[in-house]
Amino acid sequence: MNHRSPSRILIMTAVEAEQQAVLRGLGSYDGADVQLAGVGPASAAAATAAALARAGQVADGAYSLVVSAGIGGGFAEVAGMGSLVVASEIIAADLGAETPDGFAGVDKLGFGSPRIAVADKLSARWAEALRTTGLSVHYGPILTLSTVTGTVDTARSLIERYPGAGAEAMEGFGVAEAARQFGIPVLELRAISNAIGPRQRELWKIGDALQALEQACAKLPEVLLS
Ligand SMILES: O=C(O)c1cccc(C(=O)CC[C@H]2O[C@@H](n3cnc4c(=O)[nH]cnc43)[C@H](O)[C@@H]2O)c1
DSSP, X not given: OOOXXXXXXXXXXXXXXXXXXXHHHHTTOOSEEEEEOOSSHHHHHHHHHHHHHHHXXXXXXXXXXXXXXXXXXXXXXXXXXXXXXXXXXXXXXXXXXXXXXXXXXXXXXXSOOSEEEOOHHHHHXXXXXXXXXXXXXXXXXXXXXXXXXXXXXXXXXXXXXXXXOOEEESSHHHHHHHHHHTTOOEEEEEEEEEESSSOOGXXXXXXXXXXXXXXXXXXXXXXXXX
């Protein structure tokens, strides 16, 4: 039989390079499983739900926390490249409708909420612990989009709609929605690889972001145990 601690956590990353960075950071900590979500909210939701369902079929296998972790784009002047953003809230920023008066979120349309609350005390503690690493850390909403932002106009309208947002990525809301449906608390962390705005892939600092992701995950065990 597989004996697992009841406080086991599930960490979902989009791609293998992120998964490896998370595993390097966790080191010898054996209270976490790190699984691949794939890219985008649909793949992330399906992969997370499948992982949670599989775990629920094993005695004592259920997870007590789900974490969406990886690299992401940072909003200028809030989260620079190589910095970290810990989510205070996870927002599906493009889930809604365009109208003549601008974007209307699913909440305005009467189809539920585009926002999922995080395990706030734990996420605030993680952000606090990360500040001791010397890395710059922003605690604020993280946006989930199916399409990476590629213009100044879109970046501006996102920050107007979601003041205080620090980062965007493509999986958080999918991971969080699966966790919500299983009744499990969620966190999201993004290490910033690029500035949100006009696409300049050659300027992405993926290595720095993966290193920051590793450092952030090295702090997670002590935060979970505190
Ligand atoms: O090319 C590589 O070596 C490499 C290594 C690790 C990760 C990648 C990715 O491209 C990951 C895709 C993943 O990153 C998130 N992301 C990053 N920047 C943004 C952004 O500006 N807007 C939205 N998402 C972003 C996203 O979650 C992707 O799934 C490549």
